[in-house]
Ligand SMILES: Nc1ncnc2c1ncn2[C@@H]1O[C@H](COP(=O)(O)OP(=O)(O)O)[C@@H](O)[C@H]1O
């Protein structure tokens with residue numbers, strides 16, 4: 407499977423809600439085949455930054471984004487802030503956001519993962535394979551293989567968090583945006599997920615938010631710290 | 637304050653529920669004497685002619701069913717398209733305008749629809765389409781559809797709005813298009829409430845009297861095609877001319893009302909059933 411190596415260039419990015427500026431003039435590069443960690447105090451705009459990268463920020467009301475976010479892929483460059491409404495679905499399938507709080511669909515465990523795959527137009531056999539593979543990747547398969555067709559919301563918080571990670575991995579994105587992916591996992595599972603991320607970076611560009619210093623040190627190739635202006 | 641609130645609550649519960657039972661008791665009281673006579677069977681025949689002592693209600697029963705089903709069908713088709721467009725596809729500003737216009741329609745007195753139809757639609761049908769068929773089941777249901785449209789539309793809107801925003805966002809976040817969000821998230825989740833809206837609209841079109849009275853021609857014959865004139869049970873109640881309280885014609889009014897009551901009861905029961913389905917799904 408070929409993954410596209412995508413480099414992201416952020417230029418003078420400013421985000422504001424009404425008069426209030428969340429962050430101003432961010433400029434930095436995010437490299438392919440690497441893990442970029444985003445750290446900083448709560449409320450500084452980390453989640454919002456990830457939502458700019460997949461343009462879900464457009465679904466929120468009353469905010470204003472300025473600057474440039476260039477995606478470089480196979481010699482082509484696009485500024486995602488200038489994409490038309492109809493181009494967003496294909497961007498979001500490539501640049502996948504995994505939320506901090508599990509945002510399950512009111513469907514079965516199986517259908518939660520299959521949902522994204524169906525959007526990609528993947529056939530039934532492939533869907534089954536990919537669901538098993540991605541659930542194994544996040545160490546969830548053994549816990550759910552007997553009850554794939556029950557509603558997903560019966561799962562525990564930690565299981566739900568791994569399920570939405572599996573849902574994203576099954577879609578094989580080029581860029582993976584992770585918002586505190588281990589926040590509700592125990593230490594043992596967190597370490598396993600960290601190893602998974604390290605192995606995944608061969609195939610995709612990863613940007614993650616983390617509050618755990620140890621975790622950041624262990625997995626990140628680049629650390630980007632967002633600070634309050636002093 | 638709290639006492640007043642509770643008191644008001646108890647009073648309104650008692651009045652509304654006893655009202656329903658009183659109406660039912662009233663109807664039964666007057667129509668039960670009809671049940672055990674040979675006259676009763678006579679009601680379910682095809683001919684109403686007081687001068688020959690024939691009291692068949694079948695044409696009116698059929699007229700009611702045809703007109704209300706057809707009107708609900710037209711209204712559902714229109715409100716479903718409009719509600720889907722405004723909640724799933726149109727930009728917010730345009731959707732708000734559409735909603736405003738349709739809600740405005742709800743405020744137009746029914747008699748105005750009937751008048752406008754009488755002067756515009758009926759002659760049009762008479763002249764250009766079907767000679768002399770202007771006052772018919774088709775005309776009445778078509779106009780009635782516009783009367784119930786706002787009701788169904790508004791209920792369908794709230795059905796779509798009841799779908800949690802976070803589910804819509806999640807599917808957008810996974811790369812769903814507006815169309816995919818609509819068909820794979822909004823439609824399945826709104827389905828029980830959408831069906832409820834249709835049933836409710838149907839109940840309204842069964843109950844409406846004025847449109848059918850003014851536009852369906854009120855013929856006493858069995859309707860055979862949609863372009864036949866027909867009479868509904870509600871119109872029949874309004875049109876029966878009986879001065880003698882002991883006459884069969886007069887008593888037939890109560891049977892018509894009882895039939896309507898039973899009809900409505902089943903409609904409401906279906907409605908309840910559909911909502912229950914949703915709760916336990
Ligand atoms: N939809 C919104 N409307 C208004 N303000 C918002 C909205 N979303 C986030 N914010 C504000 O933007 C700031 C950054 O939020 P967020 O990106 O969630 O921070 P972080 O993830 O770093 O904790 C916060 O002050 C938050 O209150």
Ligand SMILES: [Mg+2]
Nearest residue numbers: 452453454506
């Ligand atoms: Mg956050």
